[in-house]
Amino acid sequence: MSTQGWHGHAMNRAAALAGCTALVLTLTAATAQARPGHHHPRDTARQTLPANDGWASHGTGTTGGAAADAERVYTVSTWAEFKAALAAGGSAPRIVKVKGTIDAVSEGCDAFAAPGYDFGAYLEKYSPQSWGLETDLSDEPDDSPEGLRRASAARQNQAIKANVPANTTIIGVGRDAGLKGASLQIKGVDNVIVRNLTFESPVDCFPQWDPTDGDKGNWNSEYDSAVVYGSTHVWLDHNTFTDGEHPDSAAPTHFGMLYQQHDGQLDIVRGADYVTASWNVFTEHDKTILIGNSDSESTAAGDRGHLRTTFHHNLFKDLVERAPRVRFGQVDVYNNHFVAGDDYAYSFGVGKESQLVAEHNAFTLPDGVSPAKVLKRWNDSPLTAAHNRVNGRSADLIAAHNAENPDAVLRSGAGWTPTLRTKVLPAWAVPFVVDHGAGAGRLR
Numbered sequence: 001m002s003t004q005g006w007h008g009h010a011m012n013r014a015a016a017l018a019g020c021t022a023l024v025l026t027l028t029a030a031t032a033q034a035r036p037g038h039h040h041p042r043d044t045a046r047q048t049l050p051a052n053d054g055w056a057s058h059g060t061g062t063t064g065g066a067a068a069d070a071e072r073v074y075t076v077s078t079w080a081e082f083k084a085a086l087a088a089g090g091s092a093p094r095i096v097k098v099k100g101t102i103d104a105v106s107e108g109c110d111a112f113a114a115p116g117y118d119f120g121a122y123l124e125k126y127s128p129q130s131w132g133l134e135t136d137l138s139d140e141p142d143d144s145p146e147g148l149r150r151a152s153a154a155r156q157n158q159a160i161k162a163n164v165p166a167n168t169t170i171i172g173v174g175r176d177a178g179l180k181g182a183s184l185q186i187k188g189v190d191n192v193i194v195r196n197l198t199f200e201s202p203v204d205c206f207p208q209w210d211p212t213d214g215d216k217g218n219w220n221s222e223y224d225s226a227v228v229y230g231s232t233h234v235w236l237d238h239n240t241f242t243d244g245e246h247p248d249s250a251a252p253t254h255f256g257m258l259y260q261q262h263d264g265q266l267d268i269v270r271g272a273d274y275v276t277a278s279w280n281v282f283t284e285h286d287k288t289i290l291i292g293n294s295d296s297e298s299t300a301a302g303d304r305g306h307l308r309t310t311f312h313h314n315l316f317k318d319l320v321e322r323a324p325r326v327r328f329g330q331v332d333v334y335n336n337h338f339v340a341g342d343d344y345a346y347s348f349g350v351g352k353e354s355q356l357v358a359e360h361n362a363f364t365l366p367d368g369v370s371p372a373k374v375l376k377r378w379n380d381s382p383l384t385a386a387h388n389r390v391n392g393r394s395a396d397l398i399a400a401h402n403a404e405n406p407d408a409v410l411r412s413g414a415g416w417t418p419t420l421r422t423k424v425l426p427a428w429a430v431p432f433v434v435d436h437g438a439g440a441g442r443l444r
Contacts, residue, residue, distance in 0.1 A: 044443055045073070045095045045171045049193070049235045052420050054276030054310025054332065062233040062276070064169035064193030065093040073097070075173070079104045079182070083162050093167040098177045098197060104160045105181035109205035112159060114151035117206075121145045126209050128255055133211045146208075153206040153222070160202055160223065161185050164192055172196035175441035179225075180244070187229040195237045196443040199225040200244035201285065204261045209254075218257055224264040228272040230302075240281040240440040241265040247284055262286065264322070268309055268329075269293040271302040275309040281439035286320040286343075292327025295352045295379075303328040304353065310420065311336055313430075315438040316347065321376070325349030326356050332418040333358045335425050337434040338374075340365045346376035348383075355414045356383040358397070362430040363390045371395045372404040382411040389427040 049062040056062040065072070072094040074085035085096045105111075122145040125131065140146035160182055164170065166189040172178065178198030186192050204221035211217040225241055228234050243262060252259050265282055267290045268275055282288055292303050307329025316323045318341035324331065326349060338347050338361065348358055363374060371390045374397050375383075385397040402409040425433060 044195070045097060045169055049276060050422070053235075053422050054278065054312060054420050055274045055308040055330075056233050056235045056276035056310070057420055058233075058274050058308070060191075060233065062191055062193060062235045062274075063093075063167075064191060064235070065095040065167055066169065066193075068093040068095045068169075075099055076102070078102060079106070082179075086162055086164060086168070091166045093169075094165070095169045095171070097171055097173050098179070099173045100176060101178045101180055101198070102182070103180045104162075104183075105156075105203070105205075109156075109203070112152055112155040112205055114148050114155065116143075117148040117152045118145070122149060122209075123254060126211070128211065128217060131211060133215075133217055136210055136212045137208065149206050149208065153204075153208075156205050157222070163187060164194075165189055167191045169193040169195070170197070172198075172440060172443075178240075178440065182225070183223045184226040185229065186227065186231045186234055188231060190232045192231065192233070193235045193237070194226065194239060195235075196239065196440050198240040198242065198440045199265070200242060201225050201246070201262050201265060203246050204263070207259065207261055216257060217255060219254070219260045221260050221263050223262075224267045226266050228266075228268045228275055230270045230272055232273045234272070234275045236266070236275070236277045236280060238279045238438070238440060238443040241283065241285070241288075242281075243284045248286055260286075264288060264290050266324075267291075267293065268307060268324075269303075270299065271306045273306040273308050277309070277311045277314060279313045279434075279438045279442075281315045281317065282319060282323065283315070283317040284319075288316070288319050288322045289324035290322055291324050291329050291331060292351065292354075295327065300328065300352070307331070310334075310418070312422065313434050313438060315339070315434050317341075319344070319347075321345040321347075322349055323347045325351055325376075325378070326354035327351040328353045328355075330355045330414075330416055331357070332421070334360045334418070334421065335427075335430050335434070336361045337431050337438075338363045340369060340373075342366065344369060344373065347374045348385075349376045349378055350381050350383055350410060352379045352381065354379070354381045354383070355416055356381075356385075357414050357416070357418055358383065358385045359387050360424055360427045360430070361388045362427050362434075363388065363395070364431065365391055370404060371397060371400040375401040375410060377401070377405070377408045377410050380411070382413045382415065384412065384414040387427055389430075392428070394427075 180200040202223040
């Protein structure tokens with residue numbers, strides 16, 4: 001190579017390296033700017049949701065237990081201590097700091113079994129060969145295998161649910177804090193913050209067989225990792241939701257159907273309102289997030305005009321569906337990274353009267369998986385889906401869906417424009433920023 005050629009090659013390489021360095025610095029700065037509130041030097045347990053950070057910043061905003069007196073700050077490391085801290089009287093602000101991983105089912109499923117319950121007897125009595133597929137089990141008496149299953153399930157229900165009061169911050173200490181096998185109930189309250197926790201999905205020890213569910217029957221389970229039920233101003237930030245040691249892939253089959261022991265990771269239902277979910281990781285799960293739990297008019301009356309939720313800078317990885325599935329609510333989904341696995345069904349479920357806005361998101365799909373799968377139409381509800389990228393390329397998600405589903409087209413235009421947003425990144429920058437910043441243990 002000539003001296004001139006060598007110098008030209010070196011200069012080009014230096015320019016390329018400089019460009020890469022500039023890109024990293026730009027994205028690192030973007031990460032910091034996209035994480036409002038994290039630069040405050042004060043105790044992270046007393047941080048509040050920044051202004052304009054999603055629907056939970058609407059109106060009075062979300063402060064959780066930031067104003068708690070010293071005697072209302074609890075550090076817990078057992079399930080009993082955690083529940084006691086939440087149950088301590090009054091609605092004055094409180095902070096609950098979780099240290100280490102707390103197991104709500106440390107004694108195992110057998111500890112919840114009612115006297116006389118026997119799973120083998122349950123399988124024998126209700127097998128399709130013995131029971132058939134025409135009649136459900138609702139009329140079974142208390143001393144039947146189903147009755148004893150119900151009693152066992154009631155024991156687990158009482159044990160693993162923890163009710164979160166108003167004006168509460170729950171925050172993990174350090175990088176390894178979490179709740180295992182627990183179901184956090186944020187029910188009928190206002191002003192709650194949950195941060196820096198790893199939630200390992202609760203395992204339903206006693207799923208119910210329903211012979212009438214579908215044409216082959218099905219196993220149905222209870223318990224979500226977190227439920228926002230009729231509550232307002234809730235901020236979920238820098239958490240990780242995972243099936244952990246109990247993935248569906250390891251579950252057995254009974255009566256030819258998956259013995260399903262998981263429900264959802266996060267449900268926002270029954271008129272809940274003003275929720276922001278930011279910088280979380282949702283991974284290794286089937287029915288991930290449900291917003292609005294029913295199409296029925298009995299629940300629709302309480303859901304219409306509510307269920308307003310923002311998802312931003314979350315990583316949705318190796319999920320099957322519902323990220324999220326939406327009914328009724330004005331739901332803003334921006335700057336999230338969706339990484340699909342082999343069992344991918346869809347990301348956004350477009351449900352009854354939903355008003356979904358999905359913008360500036362990045363999708364990483366396996367080879368052979370079409371962008372048309374990102375959207376799933378459950379009802380004819382218009383949505384806005386703009387400035388998204390699939391595998392590094394701009395993609396019109398609605399057009400892709402409609403091209404492959406001409407008999408179930410989706411209409412464009414959700415009918416509202418989100419205004420409560422932090423700095424919006426271009427979709428090309430989202431994978432780097434989100435993958436390096438989302439999840440428990442990354443709160444600064």
